[in-house]
Every structure is written in structure tokens, then in C-alpha cells.
Amino acid sequence: MPIYTSLKKQDPDVYNALIGEMSRQTDGVELIASENYISPAVLEIMGSIFNNKYSEGYPGRRYYGGQQYTDAVENLAIERAKKLFNAGHVNVQPHAGAPANVAMYFALLNPGDTVMGMDLSHGGHLTHGSPVTYITKIFKFVTYKMKDVETGELDYELMRETALKERPKILLAGFSAYPRELNYARLKAIAEEVGAITVMDMAHIAGLIAGKQLRNPFDDGFDILTTTTHKTLRGPRGGMILCRDPEAGKRIDKSVFPGFQGGPIMQMIAAKAVAFGEALKPEFKDYARQIISNSKHLAKFFMDRKVKLITNGTDNHMMIIDCVKSWNIGGHEVEVVLDKVGITLNKNMLPDDPRKPADPSGVRIGTPAITTRGMKEAEMEKLGAYILGAIEKRNDEKALAGIHAEVIKFCRSFPIPGVVKE
Numbered sequence: 001m002p003i004y005t006s007l008k009k010q011d012p013d014v015y016n017a018l019i020g021e022m023s024r025q026t027d028g029v030e031l032i033a034s035e036n037y038i039s040p041a042v043l044e045i046m047g048s049i050f051n052n053k054y055s056e057g058y059p060g061r062r063y064y065g066g067q068q069y070t071d072a073v074e075n076l077a078i079e080r081a082k083k084l085f086n087a088g089h090v091n092v093q094p095h096a097g098a099p100a101n102v103a104m105y106f107a108l109l110n111p112g113d114t115v116m117g118m119d120l121s122h123g124g125h126l127t128h129g130s131p132v133t134y135i136t137k138i139f140k141f142v143t144y145k146m147k148d149v150e151t152g153e154l155d156y157e158l159m160r161e162t163a164l165k166e167r168p169k170i171l172l173a174g175f176s177a178y179p180r181e182l183n184y185a186r187l188k189a190i191a192e193e194v195g196a197i198t199v200m201d202m203a204h205i206a207g208l209i210a211g212k213q214l215r216n217p218f219d220d221g222f223d224i225l226t227t228t229t230h231k232t233l234r235g236p237r238g239g240m241i242l243c244r245d246p247e248a249g250k251r252i253d254k255s256v257f258p259g260f261q262g263g264p265i266m267q268m269i270a271a272k273a274v275a276f277g278e279a280l281k282p283e284f285k286d287y288a289r290q291i292i293s294n295s296k297h298l299a300k301f302f303m304d305r306k307v308k309l310i311t312n313g314t315d316n317h318m319m320i321i322d323c324v325k326s327w328n329i330g331g332h333e334v335e336v337v338l339d340k341v342g343i344t345l346n347k348n349m350l351p352d353d354p355r356k357p358a359d360p361s362g363v364r365i366g367t368p369a370i371t372t373r374g375m376k377e378a379e380m381e382k383l384g385a386y387i388l389g390a391i392e393k394r395n396d397e398k399a400l401a402g403i404h405a406e407v408i409k410f411c412r413s414f415p416i417p418g419v420v421k422e
């Protein structure tokens with residue numbers, strides 16, 4: 001099927017980069033826990049003429065004319081997201097996860113107010129209070145940690161003490177590198193004691209919640225959920241804010257536009273509608289279930305072979321390996337070695353890591369993307385063996401080349417949606 005013909009003719013440099021990326025994705029194993037492959041339908045609408053339209057405002061109240069179709073797709077995205085997460089109000093306009101969080105802070109806080117979120121090295125996210133972000137110049141952030149890194153249980157007692165002392169306006173749950181389920185009811189109880197709003201940044205596990213495999217924080221009384229739409233939820237790159245109470249949505253909407261963003265990216269909003277339509281189908285539950293099953297299986301494969309995992313396992317789509325304890329090397333070296341055999345993952349800080357972020361003690365592995373390709377438990381064992389084999393033979397370039405050839409062959413049996421051959 002001829003495709004990208006205009007691009008090929010007009011701009012061979014960009015075209016060649018695209019073809020290179022297609023080969024990289026086809027012939028490599030993607031284990032970055034936040035990545036996924038979108039469906040051909042989502043891909044099609046992302047590359048559509050919805051790009052051409054300016055639509056500042058919200059459906060039914062836009063600043064410019066000509067909005068009958070943009071209103072239709074934005075309403076579809078909103079209604080489908082409401083159904084998926086049992087939300088009272090949804091804003092689908094945030095361009096990504098970080099802008100969603102910033103808009104949420106400005107909607108709920110005054111300058112100087114306090115947020116309590118998870119420590120970055122224990123699994124939190126940059127936007128939850130890392131001093132490198134500008135929001136920490138405006139709001140005060142205090143953190144909580146795991147009580148026990150062997151189980152992953154949070155230190156709820158200390159969190160309560162900190163909350164009573166610091167009186168946060170927002171108690172923020174959520175993470176980008178934490179493999180366990182949270183006790184939302186307990187977090188909510190602490191928040192209620194100090195009058196804090198409860199927010200869950202569910203970006204990593206949105207698809208697992210939508211697929212009914214993990215708890216929906218709304219069921220335990222959480223007020224607001226923020227998320228990206230491109231991780232386990234398997235949609236276009238973008239963000240979203242959901243409120244339990246429709247009234248709270250007014251403040252969120254004002255904060256997203258005009259408070260923080262300008263024109264919404266309509267082709268992405270249309271693509272969110274398509275992806276949420278997919279996530280509402282019964283087979284998405286099977287997908288979410290398989291992600292977790294694959295993750296648990298791979299985690300067990302590693303632990304049976306004396307690989308040290310933070311919290312000794314996983315409840316979700318990811319695991320964090322302690323590379324220093326497992327192999328006496330840093331996370332950067334593991335990332336580089338696995339890149340050589342076509343396996344992509346990311347180095348990751350461990351809780352209170354003594355090493356630097358550029359060469360931390362751990363790596364993070366996730367199963368959403370490989371599960372989309374159709375890989376199951378048997379493939380997790382093959383993958384685990386490739387990973388351990390490459391690390392063992394890390395100083396033997398010939399052995400690494402041999403493993404790389406096997407990985408390419410293995411990958412070609414699991415096509416990627418949206419990748420076309422000329």
C-alpha cells in the first residue's frame with residue numbers, strides 16, 4: 001500500500017527518519033513503562049485535518065466559528081472518558097500530563113499553598129514537587145515515602161503527621177516508578193482530617209483502571225484524577241483532568257483555558273475520542289489483565305533468578321530492578337547494554353538512591369507496549385532470558401550481536417499496529 005508518498009517526495013530527510021523509526025520499533029522490544037503502540041484508527045485521526053482548526057473555548061462556547069465537528073469530537077471524548085472512569089466532569093484539552101498537573105494546581109491553590117506528594121526517588125513524578133520545576137517557586141511541596149521498600153507500603157503514619165503539621169491543600173497520590181497498588185481509602189482519610197483535596201495522578205495506570213484491573217480512586221472518594229492518555233490507556237500523546245463532582249470542573253476548565261493553555265489540539269482530542277472508544281470495548285479489559293499478568297510473570301522470572309526488585313514484585317504494569325544489588329553495575333550500563341541487543345528500557349533512581357540521576361542504581365521495566373504486540377507469559381520468559389543473557393555477556397560484543405539477531409527474529413513475529421512496509 002503506498003503511504004507517506006507526499007512526505008517521501010517532498011522531504012526525504014524526515015521520511016528517512018520515519019522509516020528508520022519504523023524499523024527500530026518493529027525490530028526492537030519496547031520496555032519503557034510509559035510507552036505503547038496506538039491503533040491504526042487512532043493514528044489516522046491524529047494525522048487528520050482537525051489539525052487545521054482553532055477552537056479556543058469549550059463545546060458550545062467557542063471563540064471562533066465553524067465548530068460543529070470539533071464540538072462533536074470533543075463531546076465524544078468527554079462523554080467516553082466520563083463513562084470509562086465514572087467521572088462527573090472531564091477536561092480533555094491538556095496538551096500533556098505535566099500541563100494537566102500545572103493547570104490542576106492553579107485551579108485548586110493560591111500561591112504559597114502546600115501540596116503533599118510522593119518523593120521522586122520513591123516513585124513520584126517531577127511535577128509532584130521536584131525542585132527543578134518552576135511550580136516549586138509558586139507552591140510549597142512536602143513529600144511522603146514508602147515505609148518499607150521491601151513491600152512498597154507507604155508510610156501512612158508519617159504521612160498523617162506531616163499532613164497535620166503542614167496542612168496541605170492537596171494530597172497528591174500517583175507515581176511514575178512505583179509498582180504497587182495504593183490504599184486510596186487511607187489517603188482519603190488523612191486528607192479529610194486536614195481538609196485537603198485528594199488528587200490522583202493516574203497517568204501510568206489509567207488504562208489499568210479503565211480496564212477494571214486496578215481500583216478507581218473515585219470509588220474511595222478521591223476528588224480529582226489527572227492523567228496522560230498515551231501510556232496504558234493507549235491513546236494519543238496528551239493529557240486530561242477528571243473530577244468526581246461536576247461543580248469542581250468549572251475551576252478546572254477555567255484554569256486549562258484561558259488560564260494556562262491557548263487553542264486545544266483538536267486532532268489529538270479527536271484521537272482521544274477514538275482511543276476512549278477502544279478502551280470502552282470489552283477486549284480492553286483483556287488487554288489490561290494481560291499487561292498485569294505479563295508484568296507479574298516477568299517479575300517472578302527475574303526474582304526466581306536472584307534479581308532484586310524494589311518491593312519484591314509488582315501489582316501493576318511495571319517493575320523496578322536494583323541493578324547494583326543484582327549485578328553490581330549501575331542502571332545506565334544496563335540501559336546501554338540492552339540497547340545493543342534491541343531492548344529498550346530506562347535507567348531509574350531507586351528509593352533514596354545514593355547514585356546520580358544520570359547513572360542511578362536501577363532500571364524500570366514495563367509491559368504495556370509488548371502486550372499490545374500480543375506477547376504473553378511464554379514470551380516474558382524469552383525476554384527475561386535475553387535480558388539476563390545480555391547482562392551476563394555485556395563485555396562480549398560477539399555474544400551481544402548474536403542475542404541482537406535473535407531479538408530481531410523474535411520481534412518480527414509480533415507486528416506493531418500502524419507500521420507499514422513499502
Ligand code: DSN
Pocket residue numbers: 033034097125176177
Ligand atoms: N516520562 C514519563 C515516564 O516515563 O514515566 C512520565 O512523565
